[in-house]
Amino acid sequence: MELLQLQYFLAVARLEHMTEAARSLHVTQSSLSKTIQRLEEDLGVPLFDRTGRKLRLNEFGSRFLRRAERALFELEQGKQEISDLSSPEHGTIELAVTNASTLPNILREFRKKHPHIQFHVQMLTTQEMDTLLHRGEVDFCLSSPPIHGDDIECQIVFIDPILVAVQKGHRLANQSSVSLTELKDEWFVGVKRGYSTRDLVDSVCKSAGFAPKYVYEGNEPARLSTLVEAGIGIGFIPSTAMNSREHIQYLKLEEHELVREIALLRHRSRYISRAALEFREVVVEYFKSLSSGNQLQ
Numbered sequence: 606m607e608l609l610q611l612q613y614f615l616a617v618a619r620l621e622h623m624t625e626a627a628r629s630l631h632v633t634q635s636s637l638s639k640t641i642q643r644l645e646e647d648l649g650v651p652l653f654d655r656t657g658r659k660l661r662l663n664e665f666g667s668r669f670l671r672r673a674e675r676a677l678f679e680l681e682q683g684k685q686e687i688s689d690l691s692s693p694e695h696g697t698i699e700l701a702v703t704n705a706s707t708l709p710n711i712l713r714e715f716r717k718k719h720p721h722i723q724f725h726v727q728m729l730t731t732q733e734m735d736t737l738l739h740r741g742e743v744d745f746c747l748s749s750p751p752i753h754g755d756d757i758e759c760q761i762v763f764i765d766p767i768l769v770a771v772q773k774g775h776r777l778a779n780q781s782s783v784s785l786t787e788l789k790d791e792w793f794v795g796v797k798r799g800y801s802t803r804d805l806v807d808s809v810c811k812s813a814g815f816a817p818k819y820v821y822e823g824n825e826p827a828r829l830s831t832l833v834e835a836g837i838g839i840g841f842i843p844s845t846a847m848n849s850r851e852h853i854q855y856l857k858l859e860e861h862e863l864v865r866e867i868a869l870l871r872h873r874s875r876y877i878s879r880a881a882l883e884f885r886e887v888v889v890e891y892f893k894s895l896s897s898g899n900q901l902q
Contacts, residue, residue, distance in 0.1 A: 612677065613626070614669075614670075618652075623637060623660060651665065651666075674740060683876075685878065703728070703749055706826070706827065747870075751870070758872075763866075764867075765844055769858060770829070770841070777839075782859050783859060785859075785860070786813060792818050802843065821837060827846070867892070
């Protein structure tokens with residue numbers, strides 16, 4: 606059994622399509638197919654049920670996948686540990702976030718201390734993040750809501766109030782706070798259902814006796830402030846996404862506590878480099894400064 610066979614098997618198992626797996630691996634489909642066939646011959650059983658070019662893991666394949674993922678995970682951890690020992694001031698930190706509003710400030714602070722450490726950042730849904738976490742493919746995740754699991758280390762780093770954002774000049778803009786009932790006839794801009802903030806907002810509004818009317822629903826939380834500023838609608842925006850340069854008034858919500866938890870996550874078994882340890886310290890200190898009302902410059 607060869608390492609290449611395991612790497613090819615993982616790609617096919619995850620995509621369940623020979624053509625797409627070959628494209629992702631930058632190899633020919635015939636080469637990939639022959640490699641998988643040799644692996645199955647070595648094991649003495651088929652790993653997939655085949656329908657044309659579409660494959661689906663059978664029971665043998667599902668059981669072998671768990672072992673193969675663990676084996677390749679341990680090899681990758683060994684590679685990272687050696688790299689950290691030989692060149693601690695270089696390397697790449699793998700990050701995933703559900704929202705990037707706080708990331709520029711955090712990365713800027715870390716870069717001051719470690720200018721040669723690189724980052725690879727992915728913006729993911731909670732479900733996508735959960736998959737990468739359990740595979741051990743990222744050093745850290747910044748997620749809202751938190752993700753819990755026996756193999757996941759979850760540290761709540763910030764309780765983020767969600768505010769009502771209105772355009773300056775809006776009828777509510779001269780207020781510092783607002784009740785939910787004052788918003789029932791407004792038009793809203795927001796993210797689509799399935800985003801944790803959207804689901805939380807809809808639930809709280811429902812408890813107040815109305816369903817928000819959305820004039821815009823999207824996949825980019827960062828776009829909402831621009832739409833509010835343009836007068837398209839009002840929106841619920843976390844305090845960490847506020848921008849003082851915008852022509853927007855942010856109002857606190859009366860009577861209802863509307864907050865989201867931001868968590869720093871990592872797989873307990875993933876090797877944590879010295880740079881990653883210091884990155885965690887920067888994240889914790891950054892959110893501590895937000896809690897005390899003093900953002901890092």
